[in-house]
Amino acid sequence: MDDLTGFQRDLLYVIAGADQPSGQDVKEEVEQYYSSDINHGRLYPNLDTIVNKELVEKGQLDRRTNYYVITDSGERAIEERREWESQYVD
Template sequence: MFGLTGFQRDLLYVIAGADRPSGQTIKSELEGDLGDEINHGRLYPNLDTLVDRGFVEKGTIDRRTNYYAITDSGEELLHERREWEDARLDGGF
């Protein structure tokens, strides 16, 4: 749960909330939410890390476009993180 960066968790949330988004769709969604431009050199290595760790599945839409889908492990990680955050918020306020 704590082995990911905040950016990687943000990527997981975007992927979890979409139906097999492309990298470009993920990039656009995050740029809209964060208000900052995200370059490919930051996006794709982080997506590859999530794939390598088994939190995201990568597939092919066409010869130039991949899709990303959250795995059961990725969903479980997000649920664990939310529970951890909720426990901190409930106890701290």
């Protein structure tokens, strides 16, 4: 996970905490955290990056809507990151 941007990590966390969210669901959740609009040109390339790194799988709900699911590798990456963080923050 050390090669992800903070934004990509945030996307991964949102997906891990949801049940097959669509890209729009992920966008809305991240916008609440960032308190600003996230455009499609920022969101979808970053989602594709974490899919390509096999941290997330992308499926299709219908012809226009994809969903995202955390993989075992993604869960391990989050766990390892949290262990690393716990060295510095209680």
